[in-house]
Amino acid sequence: MKHDTRPPYLYEHDPIPFDFRQSVERFHVEELPLFRPSGKGEWMILTIRKKDLSTYKLLSVLKSATGASDREIGYAGLKDKNATALQRISLPRRYESGLKNLKTERIEVLERTLNRQPLRIGALSGNAFRIVLERMEPKSYPRFQEALEAIRFHGFPNYFGYQRFGSDGESWKQGKEIAHSGKRLHGAKERLLVASYQSKLFNDWLARRVEISRIIKQMEPPRAAKTLNWPEELIQELKKQPSLFKLFLGDRLQEYPRGKKERFCRDMLSDSQAFTRKSVAPTGLLPGERAPRAQLDARHLEAPYDDDEITGLRGNRRFAWVWPEKVSSDYDPQRRQAVVRFTLPSGAYATTFLEEIAKRSLKPSVTPRN
8 A cells, every 4th residue: 555755745835934833932722712701501612722731731730739530631632742732621610729829830720610511622713823933034924924824715634743643753563563453442542542643544545546647637638548547538527627626526524514414426527616615625544444435436446545454443534625714924024023814624734734834844853863
């Protein structure tokens, strides 16, 4: 099975140079809640500002301070360690007095309210980002603005970010070994490693679909048909689609952005028009137990990136394409510094969005240990 080392970029602009370093000063993210707490109930909903702290470490600190158990602490999603993040956490109301035991400056409780239910994974509508980019030359900023506007309008491929694959980028290999061992998964670490393998398969499938879409967009039908070894009639039909990312018969489409309703692609042109209106988006496979698969041509393209030996995790679908919203930017020519703001739906990576603009990986280099 082929595993691409770097996902292809769909946009055709030249690379835009800037310096991205994720830190508490440069990377700000705020969860956008799915619901407003009722103000009544036995669960506290805390709005917490954390700095230089992973979500798992935050949960550990709260557990030690309040005496709550792991199962009693709820959260909607994970937030990066190297960032300033506003995150919502739920705790049973009876642990409120324990919050006074929080002594670290890296955790600040900004707000507390009540609700009848705790937070569950996925209970957020998205995330709002404010990111500082350094060493951007004045001549590059207009091109940066143009790329922002193009991606705001057309969207971008929803790859999993480099954070998903460990510091060496190869945690998925361990996950594959565990999945193929036939053993039951033990502990959160093994589940995370297998999830990394799921994510790698998704990224490789998405990379192939992006590559196909680029070929169809950039080449005349005879050349594209020869390159892909497909009938020219199919290429001509695919070219009619207004979307950058081409749909195929049997693609599983979900209502965007909540994904509550799902259907198969049966009319490529009509469904592509709905796709460009942002009413639906195609999804890719996360292989695992009871995973919903595509059909017809889309299943043929998906099958090389499936793995029925992943039995310890439930399978799922993930949006293949997302659109940033509330996109804006400022530029300081003296500092050669740009500040970009945008929101993304839950599960989408800000670094993946920026990589589509930069046309390079933004993963920090790892210094070898002596």
